[in-house]
Amino acid sequence: MKAYLEGCKFLPKLNNENSSKRNATYKERFASLQNLVLIMFEQDNVLVPRETSLFGYYPDGSFNVILPAEETTLYKEDWIGLKTLNEAGKVKFINLSGHHLQISISDMKKYILPYLEDESSR
Template identity: 35%
Template sequence: FWRDPTNPQGYLKHSRFLAEANNERNFDQNRKDLWLALKHARFVKWEQDTTIIPRESSWWGMYSPDYNIVSRFDTEVYKKDLIGIRTLEEEGRADFISIPGDHMKFSHDQINNIVRPVFTQ
């Protein structure tokens, strides 16, 4: 999934997944409501991620047209709360956690201390 920072209109027109998942192309209140129905969500960013580029997009960040990092707080998805991430965070129902390592490389301790608690809340 690629959001071309130099061609946002092309991204919106041709994205087969990401633009829909983020409610950027055709806003769907039901999609947002599904996110808002979560009791809690935890979003993990791996500090040495070689799969998610930029790694900040694990938290809805992105590249600017000059390839600087744009924080989630400065994206339309967050500012317009297109999928409810801002609401979840403001209500204390979202955690954003950064851990060392590469994409999806959880240690047993991380599974027990980061992943498992989400399912027992």
């Protein structure tokens, strides 16, 4: 974990992983989203593991098991507000067949478009 935090400049900041540099404003803004749609593509070979698209990941020191988001420290300690959002029913975890970002028009209409429309127009 230490090498990751020191070597990777983007993800640790995005995931609020550095305990001495946690950004409360970032967490507050993320937790204030109206909805968060997370999509995992079953044949994704870009993200490793593909479950990271749903905030799942390996436990420290192991690459044999993948934890679902709810079992990760990021979620349990609510570093970015994901737990807050999920407990409020605002996170949609979706699995789709296909490769990385290859979403059909019908799946876009089903899983994404409803959250882009103005509520008054529904």
